[in-house]
Amino acid sequence: MDKIIRPMGNGPFSVRVPGSKSMTHRMLVAASLALGDSVIENALNSRDTELTREGLSRMGAEIGCEGARFTVKGCGGNLKPYPDPIYLENSGTSMRLLSAVAALGKGSYILTGSKRMRERPVGDLLSALNALGVTAEALSPGGCPPVRISCRPISSDHVYVDCAKSSQFLSALLLIAPYTPKGLTVEVPGAPVSRPYVDMTVSVM
Numbered sequence: 461m462d463k464i465i466r467p468m469g470n471g472p473f474s475v476r477v478p479g480s481k482s483m484t485h486r487m488l489v490a491a492s493l494a495l496g497d498s499v500i501e502n503a504l505n506s507r508d509t510e511l512t513r514e515g516l517s518r519m520g521a522e523i524g525c526e527g528a529r530f531t532v533k534g535c536g537g538n539l540k541p542y543p544d545p546i547y548l549e550n551s552g553t554s555m556r557l558l559s560a561v562a563a564l565g566k567g568s569y570i571l572t573g574s575k576r577m578r579e580r581p582v583g584d585l586l587s588a589l590n591a592l593g594v595t596a597e598a599l600s601p602g603g604c605p606p607v608r609i610s611c612r613p614i615s616s617d618h619v620y621v622d623c624a625k626s627s628q629f630l631s632a633l634l635l636i637a638p639y640t641p642k643g644l645t646v647e648v649p650g651a652p653v654s655r656p657y658v659d660m661t662v663s664v665m
Contacts, residue, residue, distance in 0.1 A: 478504055479504035481506055482657060484506075484512075486631065486635065486660065486664040487500050488500070488516060489558075491530075494532075496536075497532070497534075499529065499530070499531055499532075502528050502529075503529070505525065511547075511554045512557070513530070515558045516561070519540060519542060519558075519561065519569075520535040520538070539566065541565065542567075542569060545572045546558070548573045548577065551577075552577070556582060559582060559585060559586070559607055560633055560636045561632075562611070563596065563614065563636060564614075564636055564640075565611050569609045570609075573605055577604075577605050578605055578606070579604055581598075581625065582603060584623070584626075586598060588621040592614045592615065592644075593616055594610070594611060595609070596610075597610075617644055618647070619633065619644065619645070622649060623648050623653060624650065627653055630661075631660075633646050
């Protein structure tokens with residue numbers, strides 16, 4: 461069936477553009493790690509960002525949601541232990557960012573997801589977390605989730621990360637860097653894919 465679109469004459473008209481999913485993920489992480497209260501306006505309230513909210517809440521942030529407005533009471537990088545698996549369905553961004561966030565926590569965290577998630581490698585990020593002194597391991601073949609992050613004090617202030625597969629590995633490390641004991645220098649061999657997303661992370665921070 462054809463749909464006819466008829467002109468409505470000259471404006472003025474106004475539209476509200478939905479928020480960015482990529483930016484919403486990053487703002488939720490940054491606000492949850494920050495100390496104090498934050499308000500995120502015009503956030504994208506989607507299934508993927510809901511999974512990030514739920515994961516961060518299990519790690520100690522207090523997050524309220526009213527439509528496109530999120531309120532976040534951050535934990536100042538002082539995460540709570542959470543003994544049960546954190547299910548992230550098929551949100552690759554949630555898996556990558558929260559794997560790094562978990563490195564700041566206490567005890568062990570298991571991050572898991574759907575069958576498709578268990579086919580998405582995160583080994584390069586886990587290698588970088590191990591280099592920081594954390595024990596990070598993939599529980600599926602090929603460096604794929606579920607992942608177990610066993611927390612120990614971060615002992616290094618310098619790390620290499622290969623971002624040929626995803627720039628989110630770098631974004632994840634950048635977001636936790638302010639909460640490492642000595643700060644963090646991150647070296648990336650070559651140029652990361654999707655560099656604008658790295659710029660977005662820096663802008664959000």
